[in-house]
Amino acid sequence: MARDYIHFTNNATQKLPADNLLIGSIRTMASDSYVTDSAASASAYSCGLKTYNGAIGVDDDVMPCGTVLEAAKDQGFKTGLVVTSRITHATPASYVAHIWDRDEEAEIALQEIGYTHPFGPQVDILMGGGRCFFMPQSSEGSCRKDNINVLKIAKSYGYSVFSDKEGFKKKHKLPYLGLFTLDHMSYSIDRDPKKEPSLTEMALKALDDLYAATKYSEKGFFIMIEASRIDHAGHANDATGHLHDILEYNNAILAITKWIDKHTDSPTLMISTADHECGGLTVGDNYMWLPDALTKSKSSSEAVAVTWSSYTGPNPDSFLQSLFNKYGVLTPTSTQLAAAKAAKADPKVSNFVFSKALAELLLVNFATLGHTAADVSLLGYGVGYEQFRGHHDNTEVAGFVTRTLNLDLAKITKRLAKEKKWIEQRVKAKEGTKIKRGGREHLAHHH
Amino acid sequence: MARDYIHFTNNATQKLPADNLLIGSIRTMASDSYVTDSAASASAYSCGLKTYNGAIGVDDDVMPCGTVLEAAKDQGFKTGLVVTSRITHATPASYVAHIWDRDEEAEIALQEIGYTHPFGPQVDILMGGGRCFFMPQSSEGSCRKDNINVLKIAKSYGYSVFSDKEGFKKKHKLPYLGLFTLDHMSYSIDRDPKKEPSLTEMALKALDDLYAATKYSEKGFFIMIEASRIDHAGHANDATGHLHDILEYNNAILAITKWIDKHTDSPTLMISTADHECGGLTVGDNYMWLPDALTKSKSSSEAVAVTWSSYTGPNPDSFLQSLFNKYGVLTPTSTQLAAAKAAKADPKVSNFVFSKALAELLLVNFATLGHTAADVSLLGYGVGYEQFRGHHDNTEVAGFVTRTLNLDLAKITKRLAKEKKWIEQRVKAKEGTKIKRGGREHLAHHH
Numbered sequence: 001m002a003r004d005y006i007h008f009t010n011n012a013t014q015k016l017p018a019d020n021l022l023i024g025s026i027r028t029m030a031s032d033s034y035v036t037d038s039a040a041s042a043s044a045y046s047c048g049l050k051t052y053n054g055a056i057g058v059d060d061d062v063m064p065c066g067t068v069l070e071a072a073k074d075q076g077f078k079t080g081l082v083v084t085s086r087i088t089h090a091t092p093a094s095y096v097a098h099i100w101d102r103d104e105e106a107e108i109a110l111q112e113i114g115y116t117h118p119f120g121p122q123v124d125i126l127m128g129g130g131r132c133f134f135m136p137q138s139s140e141g142s143c144r145k146d147n148i149n150v151l152k153i154a155k156s157y158g159y160s161v162f163s164d165k166e167g168f169k170k171k172h173k174l175p176y177l178g179l180f181t182l183d184h185m186s187y188s189i190d191r192d193p194k195k196e197p198s199l200t201e202m203a204l205k206a207l208d209d210l211y212a213a214t215k216y217s218e219k220g221f222f223i224m225i226e227a228s229r230i231d232h233a234g235h236a237n238d239a240t241g242h243l244h245d246i247l248e249y250n251n252a253i254l255a256i257t258k259w260i261d262k263h264t265d266s267p268t269l270m271i272s273t274a275d276h277e278c279g280g281l282t283v284g285d286n287y288m289w290l291p292d293a294l295t296k297s298k299s300s301s302e303a304v305a306v307t308w309s310s311y312t313g314p315n316p317d318s319f320l321q322s323l324f325n326k327y328g329v330l331t332p333t334s335t336q337l338a339a340a341k342a343a344k345a346d347p348k349v350s351n352f353v354f355s356k357a358l359a360e361l362l363l364v365n366f367a368t369l370g371h372t373a374a375d376v377s378l379l380g381y382g383v384g385y386e387q388f389r390g391h392h393d394n395t396e397v398a399g400f401v402t403r404t405l406n407l408d409l410a411k412i413t414k415r416l417a418k419e420k421k422w423i424e425q426r427v428k429a430k431e432g433t434k435i436k437r438g439g440r441e442h443l444a445h446h447h
Numbered sequence: 448m449a450r451d452y453i454h455f456t457n458n459a460t461q462k463l464p465a466d467n468l469l470i471g472s473i474r475t476m477a478s479d480s481y482v483t484d485s486a487a488s489a490s491a492y493s494c495g496l497k498t499y500n501g502a503i504g505v506d507d508d509v510m511p512c513g514t515v516l517e518a519a520k521d522q523g524f525k526t527g528l529v530v531t532s533r534i535t536h537a538t539p540a541s542y543v544a545h546i547w548d549r550d551e552e553a554e555i556a557l558q559e560i561g562y563t564h565p566f567g568p569q570v571d572i573l574m575g576g577g578r579c580f581f582m583p584q585s586s587e588g589s590c591r592k593d594n595i596n597v598l599k600i601a602k603s604y605g606y607s608v609f610s611d612k613e614g615f616k617k618k619h620k621l622p623y624l625g626l627f628t629l630d631h632m633s634y635s636i637d638r639d640p641k642k643e644p645s646l647t648e649m650a651l652k653a654l655d656d657l658y659a660a661t662k663y664s665e666k667g668f669f670i671m672i673e674a675s676r677i678d679h680a681g682h683a684n685d686a687t688g689h690l691h692d693i694l695e696y697n698n699a700i701l702a703i704t705k706w707i708d709k710h711t712d713s714p715t716l717m718i719s720t721a722d723h724e725c726g727g728l729t730v731g732d733n734y735m736w737l738p739d740a741l742t743k744s745k746s747s748s749e750a751v752a753v754t755w756s757s758y759t760g761p762n763p764d765s766f767l768q769s770l771f772n773k774y775g776v777l778t779p780t781s782t783q784l785a786a787a788k789a790a791k792a793d794p795k796v797s798n799f800v801f802s803k804a805l806a807e808l809l810l811v812n813f814a815t816l817g818h819t820a821a822d823v824s825l826l827g828y829g830v831g832y833e834q835f836r837g838h839h840d841n842t843e844v845a846g847f848v849t850r851t852l853n854l855d856l857a858k859i860t861k862r863l864a865k866e867k868k869w870i871e872q873r874v875k876a877k878e879g880t881k882i883k884r885g886g887r888e889h890l891a892h893h894h
Contacts, residue, residue, distance in 0.1 A: 003474065004481045004820060019838040024469055025824075027450065034451045034738070035731035053734060280812060282727035284482035284819035287500060291481070365727060365814035372731035373451060377472075389836070391466035 001239070001283045001291075001364065002246040008291035017254035021272070021379035024390045026397065028276045031060050034373045038231065039102040041275035041394050042094035048398030048409060056090060056108065057098040062428050064098035064419075066412025068401045070122055072222035074412060077405065078124045078174065078213050079221065080206045084185040084199055084245075085228030086130025087112065091275060095224050096122045098416065100429045106144050107426060109133040113154040113177065116426050118419040121157050124174040124213070125206045125223070127197075131163060131179035141182045151177070168197045168205070174213050178202075187229055187300040189244040199227055200252040207259050211266055220266060222405065227252065233300065234278025237355045237366035240328065241300035242281070253379065260382045267383040269404055273397065277374035280367025293361040297328025301355040305347035308340065316341070329357045448686070448730045448738075448811065449693045455738040464701035468719070468826035471837045473844065475723045478507050481820045485678065486549040488722035488841050489541035495845030495856060503537060503555065504545040509875050511545035511866075513859025515848045517569055519669035521859060524852065525571045525621065525660050526668065527653045531632040531646055531692075532675030533577025534559065538722060542671050543569050545863065547876045553591050554873060556580040560601040560624065563873050565866040568604050571621040571660070572653045572670070574644075578610060578626035588629045598624070615644045615652070621660050625649075634676055634747040636691035646674055647699040654706050658713055667713060669852065674699065680747065681725025684802045684813035687775065688747035689728070700826065707829045714830040716851055720844065724821035727814025740808040744775025748802040752794035755787065763788070776804045 006014050030040035031050040040053045047057060047065035059065050069079050081092040088105035097111040107116065109130075114121030132143035134150035144150075151161050160172035163179055180196045191198065197205070203225050210221035227249035233241035253272055260268045283289050304323040311319050320340055324332040332340075336357045343350035359366060380388055388400045402409055417423075453461050477487035478497040487500045494504060494512035506512050520526050528539040535552035544558040554563065556577075561568030579590035581597035591597075598608050607619035610626055627643045638645065644652070650672050657668035674696035680688030700719055707715045730736050751770040758766050767787055771779040779787075783804045790797035806813060827835055835847045849856055864870075 001820070004476065007476075007481075015838065022471055022838040023836070029451065029454075033735045034454075035734045035736060037734060277729075280729035280731070280814075282724075282729060282814040282819045282821065284727070285815045285817065287482045287484060287817050288480045289482060289820055367727075367729040367812035367814060368732040370732065370734050372729045373448070373736055374729065374731075389470070391462065391469040 001281070001289075002243055002250070004283070004289070005243055005291050005294055009295055017250045017257070018272075018377065018379055021253065021257070021381050022377055023380040023385060023388065024378040024392065025375040026273045026378050027375055027391070027393050028274075029373065029394075035371050036276050036394075037102070037371065038090035038275045039094060042091040044394040045273075045275070045397045046095045047413075048395050048402065050395060054101050054103075056093045056100075056102050056104075057096070058100060058427060062100045064413070064416040064423065064427055066409040066414075066416060067095050068398055068405070068407060068409065069095040069222055069224065070119065070412045071402070071407035071409050072405055073119075073122045075405070075407060076217065076219040077222050078210050078219075079122060080125035080210055080223035080225075081112075081123050081128070082125065082199075082202045082206050082223065083128035083226040083228045085128060085226070085232070086133065086184055087126055087128040087179060088130045088133045089184075089228060091226050091228065092126075092128065092224065098427050100427065105130070105133045106146065106148075109150045110148070110153075111426070113150060113159065114157055115150070115153050116422070118416060118422050121159075121175060125176060125209060126159075127178040127180075127202045127206065128228070129179065129181040129183060129185040132182040134177075134179060143182075165193075165195055165197060168201075172209075174209060176209075184229060184232065187233065187241040187245060187302070188248040189240055189298065190300050190303045198251075199225070199248050200255045203252050204255055204259060207256070211263060214266070220268070222401075225252065225256075230274075231276075231278045232302075234281065234366070234371075235369055236301055236351055237279055237359065237369065238301040238351070239294060239355070239358055239362055239364055240297040241302065242279075243294060253381075257381045269382045269384050270380065271385060271388060271397070271400070272379040273394075274376035275394075276371045277376060278371050279369075280372045281364065282367070283362075283364045285363040285365065289363040290361065293328040293330075293358055295328075296330065297326075297358060299326045301327060301351045301358070302347070304354050305351040308350055309344055309347040311344075316344075324354065324357065327354050327358060329354070329361060332357055448728070448736075449690055449697070451730070451736070452690055452738050452741055456742055464697045464704070465719075465824065465826055468700065468704070468828050469824060470827040470832060470835065471825040471839065472822040473720045473825050474822055474838070474840050475721075476820060476841075482818050483723050483820075483841075484549070484818065485537035485722045486541060489538040491841040492720075492722065492844045493542045494860075495842050495849065497842060501548050501550075503540045503547075503549050503551075504543070505547060505874060509547045511860070511863040511870065511874055513856040513861075513863060514542050515845055515852070515854060515856065516542040516669055516671065517566065517859045518849070518854035518856050519852055520566075520569045522852070522854060523664065523666040524669050525657050525666075526569060527572035527657055527670035527672075528559075528570050528575070529572065529646075529649045529653050529670065530575035530673040530675045532575060532673070532679070533580065533631055534573055534575040534626060535577045535580045536631075536675060538673050538675065539573075539575065539671065545874050547874065552577070552580045553593065553595075556597045557595070557600075558873070560597060560606065561604055562597070562600050563869070565863060565869050568606075568622060572623060572656060573606075574625040574627075574649045574653065575675070576626065576628040576630060576632040579629040581626060590629075612640075612642055612644060615648070619656075621656060623656075631676060631679065634680065634688040634692060634749065635695040636687055636745065637747050637750045645698075646672070646695050647702045650699050651702055651706060654703065658710055661713070667715070669848075672699065672703075677721075678723075678725045679749075681728065681813070681818075682816055683748055683798055684726055684806065684816065685748040685798070686741060686802070686805055686809055686811055687744040688749065689726075690741060700828075704828045716829040716831050717827065718832060718835060718844070718847070719826040720841075721823035722841075723818045724823060725818050726816075727819045728811065729814070730809075730811045732810040732812065736810040737808065740775040740777075740805060742775075743777065744773075744805060746773045748774060748798045748805070749794070751801050752798040755797055756791055756794040758791075763791075771801065771804065774801050774805060776801070776808060779804055
């Protein structure tokens with residue numbers, strides 16, 4: 001869809017940066033479902049094992065598993081996690097936290113900065129959204145249900161902490177923690193560059209700082225960078241949000257390959273893949289799809305839905321029309337207008353009125369609000385990527401990283417297993433906890 | 448879907464033969480739509496150019512383009528086309544025929560055997576379905592609207608002609624023409640092995656015969672083998688037909704790689720891809736998909752629909768129930784039963800009652816009755832495949848084949864362009880012909 005959009009706007013065949021880096025594909029299934037969630041697949045990437053949907057850095061028996069990030073840290077590498085979701089979300093969490101359920105984000109924040117991690121701080125650079133889980137409940141906008149000030153603890157551990165573009169632009173010594181939004185960072189199409197850095201800007205800053213910090217070391221660095229909100233746009237069935245986050249992802253991997261080319265004294269491997277497909281997006285019906293409306297769409301469906309829900313002015317009809325227009329739907333039907341009015345109070349509902357209206361114009365289809373079992377693309381660049389060509393299970397990604405960096409995951413897993421009190425108190429579900437299922441299907445024996 | 452099905456039936460992770468051969472992906476867009484049909488994409492594969500949907504071996508101006516098969520023949524290679532569709536269908540046709548519209552299959556049959564091809568017979572082995580276009584209209588089951596006996600002409604050109612498994616089993620000198628069914632060959636799941644060879648059997652026979660015929664030649668052979676009916680199952684939104692034709696495709700490519708390994712004195716390159724995705728198939732909803740019903744499904748939806756339409760017995764209710772059961776739907780709903788009854792007369796309609804009922808059980812989704820713009824997988828094996836790794840436009844496939852075999856497509860195109868009378872009479876649409884559109888979107892200026 002993104003490639004055709006570029007073709008449509010430029011009227012020229014053009015490969016995307018991702019096209020030029022394609023080396024294979026990845027299968028994503030979880031241990032308890034052919035359709036994975038982010039937690040199970042990210043844990044496969046970090047620990048090299050199959051686990052259940054919802055699991056953060058734990059195996060099917062809810063025992064913690066050593067991750068490539070922890071093993072790299074143990075060997076003297078510098079480490080980073082850079083995302084556009086909440087930093088406590090499943091993917092980044094799975095590289096350093098260990099807990100039975102991904103929704104335990106208040107605990108994940110504590111493990112991420114090392115406060116309740118048995119080995120102390122593991123991550124030298126943390127950037128993304130999700131500041132709300134780092135603030136005590138007394139602070140406005142907090143998501144915590146306790147009075148722990150995680151930012152303060154992070155500072156006591158030596159983290160530089162910043163939360164805006166000014167802070168982002170400054171030089172900080174490692175470790176540092178940059179959290180630019182309370183919740184997820186903005187979709188690329190909605191981002192205010194004065195307030196939030198782009199994924200590419202964050203990635204390059206982190207690479208520069210990790211490079212500088214390891215310049216005179218025999219060890220280098222490990223970093224996981226995620227264009228997190230492609231997934232969210234899939235859940236929202238939002239073609240516009242999806243497109244522009246895919247384009248920003250392509251910007252980021254292109255910038256990273258150029259960065260690798262420039263830093264030949266620090267031979268670097270980049271591999272890039274997804275934890276899963278989301279939304280069951282297919283492009284085309286009746287032997288065509290029509291990118292035109294995408295070129296006129298200047299907002300995520302989430303943003304127009306939220307704006308609509310907060311409107312209290314005197315002209316809701318014309319305001320609603322302007323929101324459809326902003327989203328690329330120039331002539332909404334009376335049915336669509338009525339549906340958006342009926343759902344005004346709940347942007348999570350009205351979102352789909354907008355997103356479906358656009359998808360119909362484009363002739364693209366979203367089959368589900370969740371994930372699918374589709375294989376995902378594997379990209380590679382830099383030193384040694386050729387060794388990872390082809391189709392692989394997601395568990396094999398950790399093995400490749402482990403071999404490349406000469407890490408010992410089993411050693412970390414053994415050390416974690418010795419922390420029995422921590423496992424009881426921080427990793428496993430408390431006795432009598434009701435297992436949340438949501439869209440996710442856990443086998444009951446997992447808990 | 449096929450890989451998960453194997454996992455489900457064997458309870459073990461298993462890569463498919465295709466997984467072990469993955470080297471990249473192919474973009475399929477046509478000149479007049481981001482969503483290609485088989486004709487435009489197969490012409491891209493055969494001629495190396497973008498053309499309009501419906502075009503068979505012609506460019507956007509309906510001028511014939513030299514194909515890799517014709518260029519190989521010109522250089523002294525032996526050639527073959529082996530498919531499970533009608534041999535006159537768009538994909539095989541695009542390698543040797545040149546005509547403004549894919550539906551002109553009566554003319555395509557004549558060009559395929561060389562009768563109305565300016566260079567005479569170009570294909571040494573033709574196997575597949577579609578005998579109806581080779582029989583004069585007086586013969587029962589003919590699809591022709593003239594009295595030309597194409598089989599008889601083929602024989603006069605030296606073709607051995609056969610139409611059943613007995614004929615298939617015999618040794619024939621090249622050239623030969625094996626057409627096993629009037630229309631398309633059966634879906635793998637429906638195939639009677641006493642009547643029709645499998646795709647794998649046809650592929651191996653053709654390879655053996657092409658190998659023997661070129662053993663003492665400096666030139667080798669070019670063959671295009673198509674698992675044609677994966678596409679048809681996509682159009683029918685038929686998960687069962689799709690699955691088993693994908694598995695047979697995997698059997699075939701595995702057998703071909705083994706054949707290549709055994710024939711080291713004839714270094715052979717295999718590349719395999721698809722002309723497009725069909726059906727907008729996505730697998731999974733609500734974080735799962737359930738292969739169980741697929742293991743119980745023993746027929747294509749087309750076959751049960753056709754059987755249902757021809758039923759005239761006294762117990763339609765129990766018969767219909769048995770058809771649902773045969774298709775893997777053990778407890779059809781009253782709505783599904785009523786819909787199948789209402790559509791009894793038209794298997795093209797009742798087909799979707801069956802196929803949708805199964806898809807709902809599986810939690811798989813078909814987004815369209817047509818194709819999508821999805822990239823398709825690229826597989827490679829044998830001598831020199833490494834040179835074609837990565838993501839490519841479909842036009843680049845012809846370039847790779849041309850470079851590998853040292854062919855000259857431009858020379859063939861020039862020779863074809865000189866055949867002005869043939870172009871006027873056989874390639875271009877007749878003056879005043881109404882351009883068929885069907886599901887296909889042609890730009891009017893193309894004709």
